[in-house]
Amino acid sequence: MENKVIEKREEAVTLFEKYGALLTDTQKEVFSDYYLFDLSLSEIAENRGISRAAISDNLHKSLEKLSEYEAKLHLIEKDEKLLSLLETVKNNDALDKVEALDIIKENL
Numbered sequence: 001m002e003n004k005v006i007e008k009r010e011e012a013v014t015l016f017e018k019y020g021a022l023l024t025d026t027q028k029e030v031f032s033d034y035y036l037f038d039l040s041l042s043e044i045a046e047n048r049g050i051s052r053a054a055i056s057d058n059l060h061k062s063l064e065k066l067s068e069y070e071a072k073l074h075l076i077e078k079d080e081k082l083l084s085l086l087e088t089v090k091n092n093d094a095l096d097k098v099e100a101l102d103i104i105k106e107n108l
Contacts, residue, residue, distance in 0.1 A: 009035065015066035018075050027062040034059055081107065 011032045012035050020028055033039045033047075034055075041059075070076050085107055089100040 012063055012066070015063070015070055018079075019066045019069040021074075022069060023062055023065065027058060027065075029064050030055060030058045081105060 012031075016031055016035065020031065024033065030044060030048075034041070035043045039047075041052045041055045045055045048055070082104070085104050087102060088096055092100075095103070
């Protein structure tokens with residue numbers, strides 16, 4: 001159970017790192033407070049003078065928006081694929097640089 005929570009949190013932070021600039025300033029601040037600075041909903045709500053429910057709603061909408069960006073743009077997916085290809089090429093001594101670049105180019 002705890003692993004799932006950690007995975008979800010890591011996924012949220014990865015989405016934020018890639019697409020966070022597309023959120024409003026308030027969304028960025030609340031998201032950072034919760035996911036990066038590990039403040040509770042109550043702490044964030046108290047600091048902002050609004051309800052816990054409003055903070056929860058803000059986080060939910062922000063995460064939904066970030067997920068939509070990835071679903072449309074696939075930037076994280078492409079990064080992961082590129083890293084995997086680079087690792088494969090790195091571990092294959094039989095490939096020369098041109099072959100390696102061709103493999104990467106074909107798979108992007």
